[in-house]
Amino acid sequence: MIAITNIQKAYNGRTVVNIPELVINQGETVGLVGNNGAGKTTLFRMLLDLIRPTKGEVFSKGINVALHEDWKAYTGSHLDEGFLIDYLTPEEYFKFIGDLQGLSAGDLSERLAPFLDLFNGEILNQKKYIRDFSKGNQKKIGVAAAALSNPEILILDEPFANLDPSSQIRLKNLLKGLRYQKNMTLLISSHDLSHVIEVCERIVILEKGEIVQDMVTNENTLQELEAYFTV
Amino acid sequence: MLTTLLAHQWKESRRSSVFGxxxxxxxxxxxxxxxxxxxxxxxxxxxxxxxxxxxxxxxxxxxxxxxxxxxxxxxxxxxxxxxxxxxxxxxxxxxxxxxxxxxxxxxxxxxxxxxxxxxxxxxxxxxxxxxxxxxxxxxxxxxxxxxxxxxxxxxxxxxxxxxxxxxxxxxxxxxxxxxxxxxxxxxxxxxxxxxxxxxxxxxxxxxxxxxxxxxxxxxxxxxxxxxxxxxxxxxxxxxALKRNNAVEGGDITFLNRFGNTGKLIALEMKLIWRHKRSKSVVFMSLLILSYGFIFYPNKLYQEGFGMFLFAGIMMTGMFMFNYGQFVPSWQSGHFDALLTKQISPYQFYLAKFWFFVPTSLVAFLVTLPYAYFGWKVVAINLAACLFNIGVNTFVIFYFSVLNTNRIDLSKSSAFNWQGVGASKFVMMIPLILLPLLVYAPFGYWGIPYWGISAVGFLGLVGFALHKQMLNLVASRFLSHKYKIATGFRQ
Known part of the structure; x- marks a missing residue:
């Protein structure tokens, strides 16, 4: 699904990401963990062709993401508030995303239905612009918009951050649902170790821009991760 | 697709906070x-x-x-x-x-x-x-x-x-x-x-x-x-236009001699120098210094005193007016942090006061070459400068507690109406009208230089009483601070 070869990103001569190889297969759910500044978001941005790699390429289904744009049709993503068109209301934004995918109003409400629990009655029909929502609610809008098109791959940066505990659990179940029911390829980063191992079957640890561990989740993973991050 | 995008553009401008x-x-x-x-x-x-x-x-x-x-x-x-x-x-x-x-x-x-x-x-x-x-x-x-x-x-x-x-x-x-x-x-x-x-x-x-x-x-x-x-x-x-992220403007050790007031002034100067909006206020105020060329060569204005006084007030006070009209909105991004620090409102305004005084004096010094158009210009500008320092600063401070709009410092101030409230326009009236009103009766009686002296004298009186005036401003601020802080959080 996604193949990264020899990718590097340097700012003023300082390398922030350096990954010789990383392959993510169709239907795989990958959790990216690492401390602040490990290069998680930079890596995501390169996957989405939002920053130009200093070296190397990212291939999505064999196509270089920097040269073609076809991958956008089957890739859903939400990294930060910059992804939202913040002067629209959530309804307008969802409709815009739906229109891009050719969804009818009926399709749209059907696709949104699984998110209503997560929305907790605070997102729709609020007569509010996205910019006026709290950070947590903006995150819910972004995640829902990213998943709206039923993408083959969903890329989320810190989806659990800023969410209250109930919302975190609801989102976790939603993501699991996407994984099992729709066989969606998931790539998420998180600081919440217990959530990420519950959703993802594969964990990649990033440190100072490099992959230091790539493991399959099992019952000992949480302890291993906690041991790794204990300094 | 283009029409959808342009429709978004229309929504963006119509929903901009300016119209809100x-x-x-x-x-x-x-x-x-x-x-x-x-x-x-x-x-x-x-x-x-x-x-x-x-x-x-x-x-x-x-x-x-x-x-x-x-x-x-x-x-x-x-x-x-x-x-x-x-x-x-x-x-x-x-x-x-x-x-x-x-x-x-x-x-x-x-x-x-x-x-x-x-x-x-x-x-x-x-x-x-x-x-x-x-x-x-x-x-x-x-x-x-x-x-x-x-x-x-x-x-x-x-x-x-x-x-x-x-x-x-x-x-x-x-x-x-x-x-x-x-x-x-x-x-x-x-x-x-x-x-x-x-x-x-x-x-x-x-x-x-x-x-x-x-x-x-x-x-x-x-x-x-x-x-x-x-x-x-x-x-x-x-x-994106390349932003200069290098740290600009180091410590001004000279200001450390003035204790907390000096530190607050140094902080204010860093704020100005490191943000686009405040910097453009400085440049616009510098442009106003050339105002004299519009007024002084004019034969009609040379006869009287009123227009010259107006020009003097504008030139020596422009920075104070321009920057002061957004006090304390400049600090809106970290206002809560300031409130929880050991800085009294009196100190806060004292620092602003001692920040405005030199700017007005410097503006006066810069306008000295206008002496070319006669010493009358210098006398009027001196009186205007004193009036700005001793009276207009407090008018600005008095109105400052009505500023409850947050402003984004990273935007230029040209055509930027963010944070501009109706009180700004109301504030400009006394700032300009007061000195003219003080002067008017003397002009009417045919003793214009007495009028100019009165304007300057009033400024001196205000300056002498600045501690009392600042105490009044501080207590007014205290009664408004929750409203201000709430406004800034939005």
Whole structure:
């Protein structure tokens, strides 16, 4: 699904990401963990062709993401508030995303239905612009918009951050649902170790821009991760 | 797709927080805009009469055409200072399945419906209807207008391209400025007349209206230039104007001698120097120092004192007015942090006071060369400076507690109405009217210098009582602080 070869990103001569190889297969759910500044978001941005790699390429289904744009049709993503068109209301934004995918109003409400629990009655029909929502609610809008098109791959940066505990659990179940029911390829980063191992079957640890561990989740993973991050 | 994107653009501007303000402020703003537009319209209708008076025995069309190239140069210069292409507007669309090419067309087209591109029509259209149409016929006149309009658009796109290039290269920016000034000087000294070139070019166009294709081709080329450049650089970190992230402005050790007040002043100076909006306030205030050239040479004003006093108040107080009108909104981003620190409101305002006093004094010193127009100017400016220090500072502080609007320091202040409340306009009235009122009776009795002295004396009294005045301001602030803090959090 996604193949990264020899990718590097340097700012003023300082390398922030350096990954010789990383392959993510169709239907795989990958959790990216690492401390602040490990290069998680930079890596995501390169996957989405939002920053130009200093070296190397990212291939999505064999196509270089920097040269073609076809991958956008089957890739859903939400990294930060910059992804939202913040002067629209959530309804307008969802409709815009739906229109891009050719969804009818009926399709749209059907696709949104699984998110209503997560929305907790605070997102729709609020007569509010996205910019006026709290950070947590903006995150819910972004995640829902990213998943709206039923993408083959969903890329989320810190989806659990800023969410209250109930919302975190609801989102976790939603993501699991996407994984099992729709066989969606998931790539998420998180600081919440217990959530990420519950959703993802594969964990990649990033440190100072490099992959230091790539493991399959099992019952000992949480302890291993906690041991790794204990300094 | 383009229509959807343009609909978004329309929504964005209509929903901008600028319009979210009170109705009163929208009415006042609307009034000002209407006034300026109307002024241009009137100018358009009577410009031929003005040209006939200024250049008798010359064809007004030729004179008008002669100024057109200058218009484009000045237009380009103004755009350089004020206009920007919000390329980052495409950021929320980049991850969506929309072709990049389309997004670039969108961001480029988005720059067309701007006041910059159309205000000149207010002058051009009346001129065309009144003068050109009777002389050359409707088709030729329309061709002329279209050419000028296309060249305005050409300016628009050329600016967008060069601003993007030059922003990372300050040397070239400087070179452009020097070139424009050089051309103007060359014309002034008769070395190389752009006016003659301009007149012959546009007169030729009036003889050969098919030449309208020339500006059209130029426009297409400029558009193409932008398009290819942006297509190769659709990454936000590459198309955003390069920000200078290096730390600017170190510690000013001199200020440390003044204890906490000095530290707060140093903090304020860093705030000003490290943000776009505050910096542009400083530059605009510097521009106002040239105000004297409008007033002092005027024979009519030289007789009286009122207009000079007005100019003096503006010149020595402009920074104080401009910057002061947003106290304490400048700190809106970290206002809660300030409230929880060991800084009393008195100290907060004391620091502002001692920050404004030197700015006014420096402005007075800078205006000293206006002594060329007579010592009267110096006397009036000194009185105005004292009045600004001793009275107007407190007027500004008095109104400051009404500022409950948050402002974004990273935006330029040109045409930026964020944080502008109705109280700003109300505040300007006493600032300017008070000194004139103090002076008025003395002027009426025929002892103007006594009036000027009274203005200055009142300033001195205010300065002597500044501690008491600041205590009043501080207690007023205390009773408003929750309202202010709530406003800033939104």
């Amino acid at each position: 303000q009170s109705i009163a402020i929208n009415i006042i703003l609307g009034f000002f805009i209407a006034y300026f537009l109307l002024s241009f319209l009137v100018l358009g209708f009577f410009i031929d009469d003005l040209l006939r008076q200024a250049y008798p025995n010359q064809n007004p069309v030729a004179v008008f055409n002669g100024f057109l190239l200058y218009f484009f140069l000045v237009d380009l210069f103004m755009r350089f200072m004020l206009q920007d292409l919000p390329v980052l507007a495409i950021q929320p669309y980049l991850h969506l399945p929309i072709k990049k090419a389309r997004l670039i067309h969108y961001v480029l087209l988005k720059s067309v419906p701007s006041l910059f591109n159309f205000w000149a029509l207010l002058i051009l259209v009346p001129f065309m209807v009144k003068i050109l149409m009777p002389a050359y016929g409707i088709m030729v006149a329309a061709g002329w207008l279209l050419s000028v309009l296309l060249l305005t658009f050409f300016n628009n796109f050329i600016l967008i391209y060069f601003k993007r290039q030059l922003s990372s290269n300050p040397k070239l920016t400087l070179l452009f400025g020097v070139a424009v000034v050089g051309l103007m000087l060359a014309d002034y000294f008769g070395l190389l007349s752009l006016r003659i070139a301009s007149a012959s070019a546009f007169n030729f166009l009036l003889q050969n209206p098919w030449l309208v294709v020339l500006p059209a081709v130029l426009l297409a080329l400029a558009y193409r230039l932008n398009y290819t450049f942006l297509l190769a650089h659709t990454y936000p970190e590459e198309i």
